[in-house]
Amino acid sequence: MRAILVISMRIVLYSYFSSSVPSSLYSSSCQLQGQFNLNGMHMPGDVVFGGLFEMNFFSIQPELSFTSEPQQPTCHGFDVLGFKQAQTMAFAIDEINRNPNLLPNVTLGYSVYDNCNKLGIGFRAALSLTSGQEDQVIIHEACEGSPPVLGIVGDDSSTRSIAISTVLGLYRVPTVSYFSTCSCLSDRQKFPSFFRTIPSDTFQVRAMIQILKHFGWTWAGLLISDNDYGLHAARSFQSDLSPADGGCLAYLEVLPQGDDPAELRRIVDVMRKSTARVVIVFAHEGHIINLMEEVVRQNVTGLQWMASEAWSSSATLQAPHLMPYLAGTLGIAIRRGEIPGLRDFMLRIHANLDQNNSYRINMVNQFWEHTFKCRFAPPPSGWVEAGGAICTGQEDLETVQTEFLDILNLRPEYNVYKAVYALAYALHELLQCEPGRGPFSGNSCGDLQRLEPWQLLHYLQKVNFTTSFGDEVSFDENGDVLPIYDIMNWQWLPDGGIKVQNVGEVKKSALKGEELTLHEDKIYWNFKSKKPPHSVCSESCPPGTRRARKKGEPECCFDCILCSEGKISNKNDSTECISCPEDFWSSLQRDLCVPKKTEFLSYHEPLGICLTATSLLGTFICAVVLCIFICHRQTPIVRANNSELSFQLLVSLKLCFLCSLLFIGHPRLWTCQLRHAAFGISFVLCVACILVKTMVVLAVFKASKPGGGASLKWFGAVQQRGTVLVLTSVQAAICTAWLVSASPVPHKNTQYHNDKIVYECVVGSTIGFAVLLGYIGLLALLSFLLAFLARNLPDNFNEAKLITFSMLIFCAVWVAFVPAYVSSPGKYADAVEVFAILASSFGLLLALFGPKCYIILLRPERNTKKAIMGRATTKS
Structure with missing residues (x-):
């Protein structure tokens, strides 16, 4: 193919040089090196359009010889459809010549060649259209006249169009193909003058x-x-x-x-x-x-x-x-x-045959032999077909069924028709140009006497018209329709x-x-079901799954993988799963994001109900004990060891029971801030009362010894109240500093469970929380040590034993609380803290007030001063 291109370019350049170099350097005439033997049909005109059609579908190549003049291939196998397309071009030109509104005063002609379905022959035909077939070219001093053809309709093959347009594009000769569909021809850099009326x-x-x-x-x-x-x-x-x-x-x-x-x-x-x-x-x-x-x-x-x-x-x-x-x-x-009128034009194909027009006789006779097995005239010189009888003249095309007269399915022919009209409209616009307003250099216009193909190319790019069938014809920047x-x-x-x-x-x-x-x-389906077939490599993946490509196979072959937790796909054949928003979680089918379940220590769940009931029970018992002590406030066992501290201790225990309720329910800002403050102050008040009671016990015992009476002046009622107040104020200050610096706040925790939102109160400042607990622990440890030292005092002062036991329970509960609280997630951490509060509160309540209530209610005989002093006297 490359060799053909090189030889052809040399021929074209030689022809160009021969017509443009002054006669002083070359002779006044030149002769073509060779003339191609091509089948074709021609009609003269003021402007001639070329055409390339497959009117024979195979050729015979001569034997290769280097000792004689090269022989050219001969074409055989008449192609009625290619001939029909050539006749469509002839009809379109005839129709344009009869149209007074399109190219008035200009007669179009055509020069149509047979490409024989061969690249070499089609290329020879294209070169013949652009350079002419004259035996001798006379060179005039003033190079005037139009080229042999101004534009070409064809070729019908992408391969031939590529080769032809590669060369003709160098000279900007417009070619409008009616059947070349290769997408490569849309490259304007390689094919600047190629157009087509068929989609790519x-x-x-x-x-x-x-x-x-x-x-x-x-x-x-x-x-x-x-x-x-x-x-x-x-x-x-x-x-x-x-x-x-x-x-x-x-x-x-x-x-x-x-x-x-x-x-x-x-x-x-x-x-x-x-x-x-x-x-x-x-x-x-x-x-x-x-x-x-x-x-x-x-x-x-x-x-x-x-x-x-x-x-x-x-x-x-x-x-x-x-x-x-x-x-x-x-x-x-x-x-x-x-195409209205085409059939009548086809029926007149044999009319007015010019016996000197051998190429037309050749084509018509091939058609007649193909249709009726006869010839309209004796074979002209050079006609390659042989045999067949002479037609009688009575043959009627309408009596035979032939594709030639089928005008109900004009497809390539319709594209040929549009291609001819595209060239004609472009030429019409070129000739309508007003001098001085033209698109060319110096605002010039094209001259009918000296038209150039590149001038037509400019207007062909902008052509826009509508056929009689109603189809709009225009070209984009790549020459595609x-x-x-x-x-x-x-x-x-x-x-x-x-x-x-x-x-x-x-x-x-x-x-x-x-x-x-x-x-x-x-639509007719050739299947038993009479429905469209099912053609997939893998079945569609439903919502909730994603496609996972099978290794080593095309993308359409895949497995359907269930989306992981927290991700969904809500359409078929999803390539990936999307994550749900923070407050949402994937449904069981993984096709929908649903709100996450919320979790906190609720009043409506069994654990919350049990803790609430226990807290209220403790509060109720404190109230009952308080009522008992008030009713029996004048009895010796109530008055012993400062009854006022006992009342304060009962009130503080009641507050301890009630503060546990702040840990139950949906966390709010105020509950988060209040729960630990209330807890810390209530327990400090409680432990402070026990500490003062223990100190009073020790002071009384010391005062009972000779010379120890002076110590009691430091433990009067005012000093006891003041000590409790000071100790409690320290905790209040700690809580205030904590709330001001880094206050506990409600928090939505998604770390414990992916599918749940755990509402909890973050402590804000771990140091603040640790100081609060440490201060309570310090007072409790001090109370325990003092009570332990007073455990062997005489029986009339045996409350020290009760304090020792109660502090032992209290410390044991809170020592166990710390690891349990740290290791418990979410609502269970709150439950552990509530349990510690309730357990330590019940421990204090039962250990300190259980024996006294027993004596008051069940053993009143022991609730006398004599009984209390009697035991002391006996032991002493």
Whole structure:
């Protein structure tokens, strides 16, 4: 291919040099080095448009020889559809010439060549259109006149368009293809003068992806032809296809160029073993015919085929023996259009044949031989076809069924029609330019006598018109037309007939973007269920799970993993789970975030109810004991050892029982601040009273000894009250400093349980809390030591034993409290503290007041001064 490009460029440059170099350096005329033997049709005009069509579908190459003049290939195998497309161009030009509003006073001509479905021949034809086929070129001093053609309609192959546009783009010769779909041709840097009236493969791929997504097909196989058309389609699929958008490719296979049974057998075997039920084929008809022979041989059924535009309307493949396999095929087809008057033009194809116009006789005779097995005229010189009878002149095209006259499915022909009109409208705008207001240098305009292809290119980029069928034609910055495709469905009728039904369209508009329209009720499905097939590698993951890709397999093959605790997914096929907000937790199904459960020591739960009842019971008992002591306040056992301190002690114990209620219920700021302050002050008041009582016991015992009476003056009623007040004030000061510096506050703790919010009071300052407890412990330890020293005093002063026992219980409870409190989470820490308060309070209450109440209520005979003094006297 590179060699062809180099040789062709040399020929073009040689022709250019020959027409532009002054005659003083070269002779006044020059001759082409060689003339290409090309089949074609021509019509003269003021401006000529070129055309490249596949009117023969194969060629025979001469034997290679280096001892004689190179022979050129000959074309064979008349292609009626290619000839129909060439006739459509002729009709469009004829219609434009008859239109008084488009290019008035200008006659368009055409020069159409046959590319024989070969790159070399198509390239020769393109060079002939741009440089001419004249045997001899006369060089004038003033280089005047238009080039042989101003623009070219074609080629129909992406591969040929790439080669041709690479060279013609250097000279800005506009080419408008009607069938080249390769996305690579949208590169304006490589192909600056290329346009097309057919959408690129990029849009065709996106259209197919939309169909895949519409039916939920996420697992599909892709077969491509080994050329630019197939390879670029594969690249587009691999770049545009994603599990989130359309799915994955189960396999990607390249169809062999020729009949390679072993390779075809391998490819079909891959299709048969794959779990993918959808097969996308980007290939030309010839490749697929060989493929389907192997599919039939291996009897591979149950597949949903998706056809690219290259074969979606293929009549050859719509054969009865292939319908068990290909029925139900969904295909992307070129937009169908209507061209009024084309049929009548086709019927006049043999009229007014000029016997000297050998190329036209050649084409028409090939068509007539293809249709009626006869020739309209004897073969002209150089005609490659031979044989066949002379036509009678009575042959009537309307009496035969031929694709040539089928105007109900004008697809490539409609693109040819639009391509010719695009060039014509661009030329019309060029000729409407007002001198001095032109777009070219010096505000100049194009001159009909000296038109240049690059001048037409400027207007072609801006062309915008609407066809008689209602389709808007304009080109974007890459030379691509606004894309639109029909979606076709191959339907197998009950009578065995075959019908290709239009079931929708996919198009792109400037305002709405890409739109897919499908009429599912019209689609024929070649399955027993008569429903779309199910083609996935892995079933969809439900909400509450996420996809985990299987190692070594495509993204569409995955396992469904349940979201971890605290995370959810609320849609199908989530790739990851999202975390719930702080105050929420995942539901059991992991598909919804629900508010977290709240936890605190509540009045409504059994533990809270028990602690509350115990606290109220202790308070009640304190009240009862207080009432007993008030009722018997004049008795010796109540009056002994300062009854006022006993009343203060009962009141403080009552406060200790009540302060435990502040630890139950939803933590609030005021309860958090009050609970520890109330607890600390109540217990200090209680322990201070016990400490003073113990000190009084020791002072009384000391006063009973000779010379010890002076010590009692320091322990009068005022001093006892003052001591209790001072000791309690110290704790009050500690609490005040703590609350001011770092006050306890309510806190939502999520560290203990992920699915729960534990409401608790944080102490704020650990030092403050430690000082508060330490001060209580210090007073309790001091009381215990003093009571321990007084434990062996005479029986009439035996309250020291009760204080010793009570302090022992008190200290034991609070020593055990510290590790239990630290190791208990959430509400259980509050429960431990309440339990310690209640246990120590009951210990003090029972140890100090239990024996006295027993005597007061059950042994009143012992509640006398004589009884108390009697025991003392006896022991002494």
